Amino acid sequence: MDRPVHSVRARLDDFLAELATLHYRHGAGLSTDLPVSALHASFPEVSDPDTFSAATEALEKARAKNDVLAVRRLQLLRELVAGQVEEALAARDVEAVAKLEAQARLPVDDQTLSFGEVLSQLPQETQRGRRALLERAVGNFLWGERGRYGARREAALRTAERLGARSYPLLRDDVSGIAHDKLVEAAEETLRRTEDAYRDVLGYVLRKLEPTLRPLPGGDARRHDLQAALQSPWMDSFFRREDLMPAVTRWLNEWNLPPAANGRIRIDDEPRSGKARRPFVAAVRVPSEVRLVIHLEGGMDRLGGLLHEFGHAQHLAHISETAPVELRRLGDASVTEAYAALTERLLLCPEWLKRYLHLPSTPARDTVRLAAFQALAVMRRHCAKLSYELSLTTRGASEERAEEYVAGQRRALFVEPHPGFFLFDVDPQLYSARYLRAWALETRLTARLMERFNEDFWRNPSASAWLKGLFSRGGTDDAEALSTEVSGAALSLPEAGARLVAILNG
Structure with a gap:
C-alpha cells in the first residue's frame, strides 16, 4: 500500500512545477488555454x-x-491528493470555463468588451450609471452560464463520494485539520462585533463617491459601489503608478529582503494583453523559481496587492531547500496567507507610508483608516462566504444557493450583490477558511513583531531575520501551532476584527 505514496512523493515536485507553469502562463497572458486535464493524465x-x-x-x-x-x-x-481528486474531476469544466471567459464578449452600451475587460473596469469606473451597466453585463453573463460554473462546483460533492466521506465539509475537516463549524461560529461573532464600525465607515466612503449614496437597508448601494469605494479614488494622487514599485523595492532592500531574493524571485512586469490585472505568484520550483506577475497600476488598493504578493514570494523564496518535498511544496495555506497579509498590513503603519511614499501626516492617517476599512470589508465578505460555501458544497449548485449567497453578502456588506456571481465568487476547497485563519494569525505575528522589535519592526533587519527563520520551515507548522508558538494563544478571528475596529474608531 505504500507504493502509491512513494510514487507521488517521487514526482510531486515535477507535478507542482508543471501545474504552476500552466497557471503562470494563463494568468500572465501567455496562453488563453488552461490544459489541466492533460496534466492530470500525465500524473494519474x-x-x-x-x-x-x-x-x-x-x-x-x-x-x-x-x-x-x-x-x-x-x-x-x-490533503494534496484529496484536493487533486477534486481538481481532476473538475478539470474539463475548469478548461471550459477558462475558454468561455477568454472568448466571451459582453455588450455594454454601444461597446462590446471582453469578460476580463468588464471585470477590470468595474471597480475603476467613476460613473455610477456605467458601473451598473458593467455589473449587469457580467452578472447576467454568469447567470446565463451557471450550468457550466455549477458543474465545476459539483465536483466537490463527487469528490466526497469518491473518497468515502459523509459530506464534503467533513472531508475538508478531516484532511485539513480545520474545524469549519467552529470557524463559522467565530465568523458570526466577528460579523456581530464589527458591524457598527463597518457600517459607519461604509456610509462615509459611499458619500465620498456620491453625496446621495447610502448603504442598505435605507439606501440603494450596490456591490459595484462598494468595489469602487474600496479603490479610494480620492486618494489616487498619493499613490501614483510610477511611485509604488520603487517604494516597495526600497523598503525590501532596506529590510534585507531583496525583491529578487538573489534570483529566486522572477518578476514579470511586462505589459501584455490578457495579463491578470491583480498581481499573483506562481511557485514553479521552491525555493529556486518563484514567479511574481505584476500589472503595474496606481492606487492604494494596487499597493496593497503588490505588498501582499511580495509577502507570498518572499516566504516561498526563503523556504529551506533541504526540507522534505512535502514541507517545501505543501503546507497550511493559512500560514503563507498570513505572511502575505503581514506585508499588506503595512498600509496600517503611518510611519511606513511617510518614509517610503513621502505622505504628509494627514494623508497618512487617512490611508491607515481607509486601509483598515478595506481589510474589514474583505474580512466580513469572507465571513459570509464561508457558511455559504459550506452550504454550496453540501447541497449543490441550485438556484436556491443564489438566494443564500445574496442574503449572506447583503447582511455582511450592506450593499446589494448581483445573484449571477453566486458560483463565480467561490473559493475552491473552502479556501475562505484559510483566509480567515490567516488574518487571525497575522494579528498574532504583528503583535509579536511589535513586542520584540518595536512599532517600526518593518525597518529593523533583525525582524526580517526572525521572519526568515519562520519562512524557512515551509509547511512544518499549521496556523494554530504557529499562533501558539509566537503568542502563547490560539487563533482568534474576532480579535483580528477588533484590531481593525480600533483603528476605525481611533
Whole structure:
C-alpha cells in the first residue's frame, strides 16, 4: 500500500512545477488555454483515490509510531491528493470555463468588451450609471452560464463520494485539520462585533463617491459601489503608478529582503494583453523559481496587492531547500496567507507610508483608516462566504444557493450583490477558511513583531531575520501551532476584527 505514496512523493515536485507553469502562463497572458486535464493524465497517481487510501493507511501507521515528521508529511500529502481528486474531476469544466471567459464578449452600451475587460473596469469606473451597466453585463453573463460554473462546483460533492466521506465539509475537516463549524461560529461573532464600525465607515466612503449614496437597508448601494469605494479614488494622487514599485523595492532592500531574493524571485512586469490585472505568484520550483506577475497600476488598493504578493514570494523564496518535498511544496495555506497579509498590513503603519511614499501626516492617517476599512470589508465578505460555501458544497449548485449567497453578502456588506456571481465568487476547497485563519494569525505575528522589535519592526533587519527563520520551515507548522508558538494563544478571528475596529474608531 505504500507504493502509491512513494510514487507521488517521487514526482510531486515535477507535478507542482508543471501545474504552476500552466497557471503562470494563463494568468500572465501567455496562453488563453488552461490544459489541466492533460496534466492530470500525465500524473494519474496524484489524483487517484487509491493513493488517498494508501496515504490514510500510512498516516495511521506513522501516528502509531509517534513519528512526528512522518505524520506531518503524510498529512500534507493526503490533503494534496484529496484536493487533486477534486481538481481532476473538475478539470474539463475548469478548461471550459477558462475558454468561455477568454472568448466571451459582453455588450455594454454601444461597446462590446471582453469578460476580463468588464471585470477590470468595474471597480475603476467613476460613473455610477456605467458601473451598473458593467455589473449587469457580467452578472447576467454568469447567470446565463451557471450550468457550466455549477458543474465545476459539483465536483466537490463527487469528490466526497469518491473518497468515502459523509459530506464534503467533513472531508475538508478531516484532511485539513480545520474545524469549519467552529470557524463559522467565530465568523458570526466577528460579523456581530464589527458591524457598527463597518457600517459607519461604509456610509462615509459611499458619500465620498456620491453625496446621495447610502448603504442598505435605507439606501440603494450596490456591490459595484462598494468595489469602487474600496479603490479610494480620492486618494489616487498619493499613490501614483510610477511611485509604488520603487517604494516597495526600497523598503525590501532596506529590510534585507531583496525583491529578487538573489534570483529566486522572477518578476514579470511586462505589459501584455490578457495579463491578470491583480498581481499573483506562481511557485514553479521552491525555493529556486518563484514567479511574481505584476500589472503595474496606481492606487492604494494596487499597493496593497503588490505588498501582499511580495509577502507570498518572499516566504516561498526563503523556504529551506533541504526540507522534505512535502514541507517545501505543501503546507497550511493559512500560514503563507498570513505572511502575505503581514506585508499588506503595512498600509496600517503611518510611519511606513511617510518614509517610503513621502505622505504628509494627514494623508497618512487617512490611508491607515481607509486601509483598515478595506481589510474589514474583505474580512466580513469572507465571513459570509464561508457558511455559504459550506452550504454550496453540501447541497449543490441550485438556484436556491443564489438566494443564500445574496442574503449572506447583503447582511455582511450592506450593499446589494448581483445573484449571477453566486458560483463565480467561490473559493475552491473552502479556501475562505484559510483566509480567515490567516488574518487571525497575522494579528498574532504583528503583535509579536511589535513586542520584540518595536512599532517600526518593518525597518529593523533583525525582524526580517526572525521572519526568515519562520519562512524557512515551509509547511512544518499549521496556523494554530504557529499562533501558539509566537503568542502563547490560539487563533482568534474576532480579535483580528477588533484590531481593525480600533483603528476605525481611533
